Amino acid sequence: MLTLILPPRLTPDSVAIGEAALATCWRVERLPNWRPSDRLRDGDLVLYGEPLFADVVSGPLGLALIEPTADWLTHVAQEYLLRSVRFARGGATADRAGLRRAGAR
Numbered sequence: 001m002l003t004l005i006l007p008p009r010l011t012p013d014s015v016a017i018g019e020a021a022l023a024t025c026w027r028v029e030r031l032p033n034w035r036p037s038d039r040l041r042d043g044d045l046v047l048y049g050e051p052l053f054a055d056v057v058s059g060p061l062g063l064a065l066i067e068p069t070a071d072w073l074t075h076v077a078q079e080y081l082l083r084s085v086r087f088a089r090g091g092a093t094a095d096r097a098g099l100r101r102a103g104a105r
Helices: 012-023 051-061 090-097
Strands: 002-006 027-030 044-047
Touching: 002 012, 012 027, 044 051
Parallel strands: 002 027, 002 044
Antiparallel strands: none
């Protein structure tokens, strides 16, 4: 059974994802602090939380974090986005939006 690991801090997004996990018969474990119990290490774990929390907790849980590509959001199906998403490098975006580069007059 999959176990969703959540951070101690209650936020609307962590509550929503916890409820969704429970609705699909996952176990949900909200940690009381940033030191996970050794008993969690052997399970099928899914970690959710802000980057610093995930970085601190992943090692003791034996998890490796993966970093998505910079353009990952452009690959999500439009039906899930509810907005237009394009990927551009910083300079191209600034030029298109009419912004000036730092130091430019």
